[in-house]
Amino acid sequence: MSPFDEFEIIRLLTKTIGQPRAPFSKIGDDVSFFPSRPGYLVIKSDMLVGKTDVPRGMKLWQAARKSIVMCASDFAAKGVSPTGVTISLGLPRHLSKKDLLQLARGFRRGKDEYEIEILGGDTNEAGDLVIDCAMVGFSEKIVQRSGASVGDFVVTSGRFGYSASGISIAVKGLRAEADFKRRALASVFMPRARLDFGLGLKDFFSASIDSSDGLALSLYEIAEKSKAGIEIERLPSDESVHDFCVANGMSVEDMVLYGGEEYEIVATIPSKRLREARRRAKELHLDLIVLGKITDDSGKVILKEDSRWRVVERRGWVHFR
């Protein structure tokens, strides 16, 4: 399977299967949607697999909760409030009743946190833990990846680098200052779907995406789908990530751009609406971090470094490398 990545697989599958007909959304955005009355029914399925999505140290209930976060994060990026979810489970034979109840607790937690209904599901025996959530919701409007225009500001809902740092701490056992360690591990074990940001600010977004595949890929997706380019003036990171990377001989840029699994929202806002968006964000006690701008250099994402521009690599956290 090595010559394929996720995008290649989707492309191959879509090519044979065919794109849905209008008025169905095309395959390739965070969610799929089609007319309900009134507005749209929005649906998204996302599969969590133990081996690849549950890092060492993550508890079963956290894995169950994460499976809901993974779907809810896509809804957040589309500015859509999720309504319900079905959960299909593949369960290893060695799971105990206690383990199962722990999973149930995690689902309950996700249900309460995001105020969604768990509508049903399916259980199966499998070699590894598999949790597939299919989430649905309704909306009058969906913010797509393709709506960015030249001059729009590129923003995010938070700082990047914490998840990748957390993974290094959890999996490789790297050392870190106590406060940073706590925050970095929380972003791995207890990621949040940014529904506060997505629902609160969607009216300002021209395009939007969730960043779980990494910041670089998210930027490329917006650029490519919008037939535009992006220039990044500054990375959305902070001192603590910087210090952790330096102390451990790692590149801040790598952690921030290519780390993945962040669950923040990357969006674009027309320049004349930025001020109003900032005001709204402040009212809602949300960070609104401006990274850069949409350019007419189609498909190119560049980063300013020591007052020189260089091209951001089109890579990130992709299954099947």
Place this chain on the structure above:
Amino acid sequence: MSPFDEFEIIRLLTKTIGQPRAPFSKIGDDVSFFPSRPGYLVIKSDMLVGKTDVPRGMKLWQAARKSIVMCASDFAAKGVSPTGVTISLGLPRHLSKKDLLQLARGFRRGKDEYEIEILGGDTNEAGDLVIDCAMVGFSEKIVQRSGASVGDFVVTSGRFGYSASGISIAVKGLRAEADFKRRALASVFMPRARLDFGLGLKDFFSASIDSSDGLALSLYEIAEKSKAGIEIERLPSDESVHDFCVANGMSVEDMVLYGGEEYEIVATIPSKRLREARRRAKELHLDLIVLGKITDDSGKVILKEDSRWRVVERRGWVHFR
């Protein structure tokens, strides 16, 4: 995990998670649904796992097609036309591009056969093949498991025993007469979702269920959810199944009642509407097989055998035995 079966797991999960609030359907029917405008949005997710759902001899495209059939069969039993599906994939690392295209062909086949849109999905690496379909549709009315009344006739859409026979032929290598072998293997490798039956006759059904967990469990589900009993006058089987079982020293009853994986519809029809239902079935060139009747002996399913009644066992094809 041995002390649990699927029902127990669902019960445990549901207990901790909690049932959805009205107007959402309760967990425990073939599909979940909630008000759309007008009518209902219907959603169902069903997971296929290589080890347990793909018998020896089944090709990858047949497995992919089957994953769609599994969901569509539940829609058929509810009398709901499926609209679209999302597909989450767990793919073993050893799959080749050719294998992947074969999967895509299978999905395409399912899409074309049932005239549904494949709306999107998710791909992951997994140890075993995992395909989770989440299917949605809209409907003004949903036939539930709970609607049967005393005196209603119990009917099915077809003969039972072919799938279990087919499995014995495919997996254990049992011998069979050529025509029977072909039909039995087809029911394993190319099961059909009985949308023809479910959509064509739903107006007559007081209750309905798909029979993929086996005939016995399907009957018990209708009995228990409807707070009624069932008496079966004759098993929905035929000469060929009988001959195959006798030749191989197997019990016909076992194959028909407890075999599972049949994908036929088991429904109930009020007695005063049976005649009209038969006429409609004839017009549509469908079999409508009457097995027995709903009784007031709550929760009991009994079978007439040599003019004596005995209790049908409450068991079938359940994961996690």
